[in-house]
Structures are given as C-alpha cells and as structure tokens.
Amino acid sequence: MGANGAGKSTLMRSIAGILPPTSGRILVNGKISTLLALGVGFNKALSGRDNIILGGLAAGMSRDEIESQTETIAQFADLPNGFIDMPVRTYSSGMYGRVAFSVAVNMTPDILLVDEALSAGDAAFKEKSFNKIRELCQEARTILIVSHALSSLNELCDQAIWMHRGQMLASGKPEEITDKYLKFLNVGELPSSYEDL
Numbered sequence: 001m002g003a004n005g006a007g008k009s010t011l012m013r014s015i016a017g018i019l020p021p022t023s024g025r026i027l028v029n030g031k032i033s034t035l036l037a038l039g040v041g042f043n044k045a046l047s048g049r050d051n052i053i054l055g056g057l058a059a060g061m062s063r064d065e066i067e068s069q070t071e072t073i074a075q076f077a078d079l080p081n082g083f084i085d086m087p088v089r090t091y092s093s094g095m096y097g098r099v100a101f102s103v104a105v106n107m108t109p110d111i112l113l114v115d116e117a118l119s120a121g122d123a124a125f126k127e128k129s130f131n132k133i134r135e136l137c138q139e140a141r142t143i144l145i146v147s148h149a150l151s152s153l154n155e156l157c158d159q160a161i162w163m164h165r166g167q168m169l170a171s172g173k174p175e176e177i178t179d180k181y182l183k184f185l186n187v188g189e190l191p192s193s194y195e196d197l
Helices: 008-016 048-058 063-077 093-105 123-138 150-156 174-187
Strands: 032-035 111-115 142-146 160-164 167-172
Touching (some): 008 032, 008 111, 008 142, 032 093, 048 093, 063 093, 093 123, 123 142, 123 150, 142 150, 150 174, 160 174, 167 174
Parallel strands (some): 032 111
C-alpha cells in the first residue's frame, strides 16, 4: 500500500522482470503471471479467444496446455454472446479487462502479481474476481497485490508493506500496517523516526 508515486507499481514491474532494479537483484522462484496493466500484449485485431491463446503462450504455457484451458478462461470472462470470437478492438474497456483478468488468474501461476486489477469489469465480475483471488490465496500461492482498497488487502493478505517515495516504511500484519498508513494520511507527515510508526 502507499500513495500514488510511492513505487508500488515499479516494484511489481521489477519483480516481473519488466524493469531492472536500480541496485541489488531480485530472485524469483516459480512461474509468474501478471496483472500489471490489463491486456498488455493483446492484439486488438484478434479475437478474445485468440488473445487467450497468445496470453497463455506468453506466460510460458505449451500450446496444448493453453488450448485445454481456453474454454474455461472464456467462460470465466463471461462476455456477452459471441464477443469472445470478435476482435478485441470491438470490446468495451470492461470486456477487455475481463478477458485479461481471466487469462492471468487461470494460468495456474506460482506467483501472481496484481496491480489494481481487482477493479476490472462490473460489480458482479469484481466479486467473481475477488473470489478467484481469494481461492488462489487459499491454494498457498504467492500473490502480491497493489491496491488502494485497504479492506481488500486486509481480507486477502497475510502480510502487508507500506511504501512511501520508493522506500518500504513498514511491513507486518495488514491490519497493523493499514492503521499506520491511515494515521499517516490523517496527520499528513511522517513521524520523526521509524520507531514512531
């Protein structure tokens, strides 16, 4: 958690291997699926179904693996009749987000990076998405979530990090870190020392 510009998305992109760290190194053990920018890499001239296949291939799945998952992913996206086979350029932003979210969460990743993607689609799809993330959490997967919806972080996460101006200010139980962050937002300045957090 943290304000806009705190470095949360930059950290996620570094973990995903999109941005190199400015110092040190990041070691990742497992297959990563990202929801950093919904639909990045989608080809708007292709259908949703074809983009599901492309997304799976880009995530390192074999063609057989992705083809066996395509219908499940299409059903999870739950687009209106026929849209899954229409070019993505004809989709609303909500439909686009549904397909992108569906691809990412159904790739059976070891590590899932979620950056504000829980807001994709309408209220019913948001609830479905939240439940899918909860299910993945219960399967003991590693999931890193960036969100301004602090109640979601408290419910889904067992650890939280508060970032401010590119630095980690605090880490611990989500409820504790949320309380510190909200206190900071109400006061508007940092305590004089980290011990005061």
